[in-house]
Amino acid sequence: MFKKRISIKQVEEGRHFSPKFNSEGLIPVITTDFKTKEVLMHGFMSKTALKKTIETGEAYYWSRSRKALWHKGATSGFVQKIKDIRIDDDQDSIWISVDIGRGASCHVGYKSCFYRSLPIKKKNIKLKFKEKKKKFNPNIVYKGQPNPTKL
Amino acid sequence: MFKKRISIKQVEEGRHFSPKFNSEGLIPVITTDFKTKEVLMHGFMSKTALKKTIETGEAYYWSRSRKALWHKGATSGFVQKIKDIRIDDDQDSIWISVDIGRGASCHVGYKSCFYRSLPIKKKNIKLKFKEKKKKFNPNIVYKGQPNPTKL
Numbered sequence: 001m002f003k004k005r006i007s008i009k010q011v012e013e014g015r016h017f018s019p020k021f022n023s024e025g026l027i028p029v030i031t032t033d034f035k036t037k038e039v040l041m042h043g044f045m046s047k048t049a050l051k052k053t054i055e056t057g058e059a060y061y062w063s064r065s066r067k068a069l070w071h072k073g074a075t076s077g078f079v080q081k082i083k084d085i086r087i088d089d090d091q092d093s094i095w096i097s098v099d100i101g102r103g104a105s106c107h108v109g110y111k112s113c114f115y116r117s118l119p120i121k122k123k124n125i126k127l128k129f130k131e132k133k134k135k136f137n138p139n140i141v142y143k144g145q146p147n148p149t150k151l
Numbered sequence: 152m153f154k155k156r157i158s159i160k161q162v163e164e165g166r167h168f169s170p171k172f173n174s175e176g177l178i179p180v181i182t183t184d185f186k187t188k189e190v191l192m193h194g195f196m197s198k199t200a201l202k203k204t205i206e207t208g209e210a211y212y213w214s215r216s217r218k219a220l221w222h223k224g225a226t227s228g229f230v231q232k233i234k235d236i237r238i239d240d241d242q243d244s245i246w247i248s249v250d251i252g253r254g255a256s257c258h259v260g261y262k263s264c265f266y267r268s269l270p271i272k273k274k275n276i277k278l279k280f281k282e283k284k285k286k287f288n289p290n291i292v293y294k295g296q297p298n299p300t301k302l
Contacts, residue, residue: 001276006302008298008300012300013259014278015267015278015279016278017269017276017277017278030181030190030193032188032190037189039183039190039237039246041239042181042239042244042246054269054271054272054273055272056272057271057272084268085268085269085271086190086267086268086269086281087269087278088192088257088264088265089257089258089259089261089264089266089300090299090301093193095193095265106240107240108163108164108240113239113240114237114246115240116238117235117236117237118168118236120205120208120236121205121206121207121208122205123152125205126166126167126168127166127167127168127238128166130237147159148241149159149240150241151156151157151158151162
């Protein structure tokens, strides 16, 4: 499925799909809501995750905390149906637009993982919540599972 | 400017800004156009780049190809004025919404770095150009500078 990277012209201006994975074998992924266009999450895909995403039309990631292939929504039910996949100029990052229906994307319970904003041109930074209400209760949905957030 | 990461509750549910940088000292950044909401680029910021971005209201990145602090637009003139900065749940990625006026973001000449789409559920992948025309001629704008794309 992936073509060899031969020249800069081929990578930047060609029609060959030649994704570049980092030293850990991963490629960063931006996930947006195809309706509202808001950014839902930032994740990583392994080669297998990227292949499965393209083949099935549903988003698969590599979970760095669990060190495992991760079918997004397998536990929560909030599967991400792919509406569009893009690759960037040097083919080392992916952008997917997804349909999550009325679901959510963030393990904390918010719709987007980016639920907090920070002020510009200020010394003393206090984050501001942009989503006021959680979409689900993570203590119920992810009951008994370890929190993926690491200090 | 950055607070120590003490607990998962503080990182996920608090107002403290405690970004996590990876083993290379970088944090991934998603950049979107605040008007059209399209994704313009995926980059990385060092601690200094993130501080400068917040302090000046213009996007600074860490150029991995040049191994240097990078004031986006310093050469091309297409400076990115910050309209919003968000941090995600576990504070290891950043989303900035920016104003680039009528400018562009991609060193190849397109507005967005994500100018190519790929088909879903197909074995034989051919990328499809979603932007038909370049916004500028990179051979003129970046004359004599090395191409940041690496094989």
